[in-house]
Amino acid sequence: MNINNIIAISNRPRVHEKGTDQMWTDPYISKNLLEIHLNPEINLASRKPDSIKASLDWILEYKNQSNLNILDLGCGPGLYAEELTMRGHKVTGIDFSENSIRYAEDQAKAKGFDIKYFCLNYLEIDFENQFDLVILIYTDFCILLPEEQKLLLVKVKKALKPCGVFAFDFNNDRNLDQKIGAKSWEIAEQGFWSPKPYLCLSEPFHYPEKQVLLFQHTLIQEEQVPKVYRFWTHYFSMTNIEILLGINGLKILKKSNKVLPEGDCWLGENISFVIVSSKE
Numbered sequence: 001m002n003i004n005n006i007i008a009i010s011n012r013p014r015v016h017e018k019g020t021d022q023m024w025t026d027p028y029i030s031k032n033l034l035e036i037h038l039n040p041e042i043n044l045a046s047r048k049p050d051s052i053k054a055s056l057d058w059i060l061e062y063k064n065q066s067n068l069n070i071l072d073l074g075c076g077p078g079l080y081a082e083e084l085t086m087r088g089h090k091v092t093g094i095d096f097s098e099n100s101i102r103y104a105e106d107q108a109k110a111k112g113f114d115i116k117y118f119c120l121n122y123l124e125i126d127f128e129n130q131f132d133l134v135i136l137i138y139t140d141f142c143i144l145l146p147e148e149q150k151l152l153l154v155k156v157k158k159a160l161k162p163c164g165v166f167a168f169d170f171n172n173d174r175n176l177d178q179k180i181g182a183k184s185w186e187i188a189e190q191g192f193w194s195p196k197p198y199l200c201l202s203e204p205f206h207y208p209e210k211q212v213l214l215f216q217h218t219l220i221q222e223e224q225v226p227k228v229y230r231f232w233t234h235y236f237s238m239t240n241i242e243i244l245l246g247i248n249g250l251k252i253l254k255k256s257n258k259v260l261p262e263g264d265c266w267l268g269e270n271i272s273f274v275i276v277s278s279k280e
C-alpha cells in the first residue's frame with residue numbers, strides 16, 4: 001500500500017472529475033443499498049413512507065387526472081411506482097441497478113401490479129410523446145454533471161406528451177454548512193463498501209463557484225488499487241433552477257420547499273420540489 005498514492009487520490013479533485021467506481025451498480029454494494037432503500041425507519045437511499053406519500057400527493061394535486069401514464073426515473077426498488085399503481089396509474093420504472101430492478105419486478109409480480117421495469121441508464125432512454133408525468137425523486141437531478149442534466153432534460157421533454165409534466169426535487173441552498181458536514185473515516189472487517197476488510201476515508205469539498213458539493217469516499221483495501229466514489233451534489237436556489245430550466249426550454253408550473261416533513265438538513269425546507277413543462 002503506497003501512502004503517497006492514497007494522499008494523491010484523496011486530495012481535492014478538479015471540479016466534476018469522476019471517481020474510479022460507481023456505487024449504485026456495484027453487485028455487493030447494491031445489495032446493501034437495497035436493504036437501506038427498504039428500511040422504512042430511515043431516509044437514506046429512499047425516503048420514509050410518509051415522505052413518499054406526501055411527495056406524490058403534492059405532485060398529483062397538480063396533475064389531478066386518473067389513469068396517468070407515468071415514467072419513474074431512478075425508480076430504485078419501486079416504492080413510488082407501487083404507490084402510483086395503487087392510486088390507479090400506469091407506471092414504467094427505469095433504474096440501472098440490476099439488483100433493485102430484479103427486486104421491483106419480483107414485488108410487482110407477487111402483488112399482481114402491472115408495472116413495466118427496465119434496467120437502463122436513464123440518460124439513454126428514447127421514449128417519444130408517451131408520458132403524462134415523468135418523476136425523478138430523491139434529488140437525483142443534482143448528482144448529474146451539468147452536461148448530463150442538459151441531456152436528461154432533452155430526453156424528458158421528448159418522452160412527455162404535449163400536456164405532460166416533469167416533477168423532481170433538488171437540494172436548495174439552505175443550510176449549506178450542515179449539508180457539507182465533516183470528514184470522517186471508517187474501518188471494518190466487512191461493511192457497506194466491501195465484504196473484505198477496508199478503511200474508508202470520507203471527505204466533503206465545496207466548490208462555491210460551481211455551486212456543487214463533492215462527497216468523496218476513498219476505499220482502501222489490502223493489495224488492491226484504492227477505489228474512489230465521488231458524488232458531485234449540485235445545489236440550486238429557486239432562481240437558479242428556473243434559469244437552468246429556461247435555458248433548456250422548460251418552465252416552472254408549481255414549486256414548493258414545504259413538501260417534505262421537517263428533519264435533518266436533507267429534509268423539510270432544505271429540499272425543493274418543482275413541476276415543469278415544455279415552454280412551447
Ligand SMILES: C[S@@+](CC[C@H](N)C(=O)[O-])C[C@H]1O[C@@H](n2cnc3c(N)ncnc32)[C@H](O)[C@@H]1O
Nearest residue numbers: 024045046074075076095096097121122137138
Ligand atoms: C437515491 S436513489 C432514489 C431511488 C428512488 N427514486 C426512491 O426515492 O426511492 C437513486 C436511484 O437512482 C438510480 N440511478 C442513479 N443514476 C442513474 C442513471 N443514470 N440511470 C438509471 N438509474 C440511476 C440508482 O440506482 C438508485 O436506485
